[in-house]
Amino acid sequence: MKQVKHIIALIILCTVALPALAQNSPPDQVAQVKRLDWLVGTWEGTGWVSGTNGTRQDMETTIEVQRKLGGTALVIENLLLVGTPGPRGRMIADGSINVLFWDDRSGSFRLRSHRLDGHFTESAASVGERTLQFRQPSDLRHEVRFAVKLDERGRSIWRGEQSMDGKEWKQFLEFILQPLGKPRG
Numbered sequence: 001m002k003q004v005k006h007i008i009a010l011i012i013l014c015t016v017a018l019p020a021l022a023q024n025s026p027p028d029q030v031a032q033v034k035r036l037d038w039l040v041g042t043w044e045g046t047g048w049v050s051g052t053n054g055t056r057q058d059m060e061t062t063i064e065v066q067r068k069l070g071g072t073a074l075v076i077e078n079l080l081l082v083g084t085p086g087p088r089g090r091m092i093a094d095g096s097i098n099v100l101f102w103d104d105r106s107g108s109f110r111l112r113s114h115r116l117d118g119h120f121t122e123s124a125a126s127v128g129e130r131t132l133q134f135r136q137p138s139d140l141r142h143e144v145r146f147a148v149k150l151d152e153r154g155r156s157i158w159r160g161e162q163s164m165d166g167k168e169w170k171q172f173l174e175f176i177l178q179p180l181g182k183p184r185g
Helices: 002-021 027-034
Strands: 041-050 056-068 073-082 091-103 108-115 120-128 131-137 143-150 156-163 170-181
Touching: 027 091, 041 156, 056 170, 108 131
Parallel strands: none
Antiparallel strands: 041 056, 041 170, 056 073, 073 091, 091 108, 108 120, 120 131, 131 143, 143 156, 156 170
16 A cells, blocks of 8 residues: 555656656746847947946947747846057956846746856846847935837947936937847757
């Protein structure tokens, strides 16, 4: 009798545990993330960032966007470079690694960001027809929001705005990027 109980317990364990271990990528997550296929690839270009004192600084950037985890997430890595080519080269001014994914529980996109300065944020994101928008809290007592869109010439335009009160917004960043490659799969 004891042996029968062990066999039944093993059968139940196998019926519950094995399918969970063998799961493929959740189809809804993959379908949602696939809406951002237009962003996948390597992008390079120039733009500007405005400091807290209002001074604009021209910069170059490279953004690499890759599908990860069976298509359930995008990893977005960016570096902002300042300076001119030469003996000292360009310096990294800022950068981040971001993971964008569809969260089934909330029914929305989420963006987790880790910046070069060590700050980490998580925020909601929204995806439209060739657009991506997200907000991030700032350690400078203001809120920032970003909008990314693919224009009619195939460039990705990245704009950032900041607000002290959440009502009035002022642009502080813009980059126009050209695609260098579009990895598939």
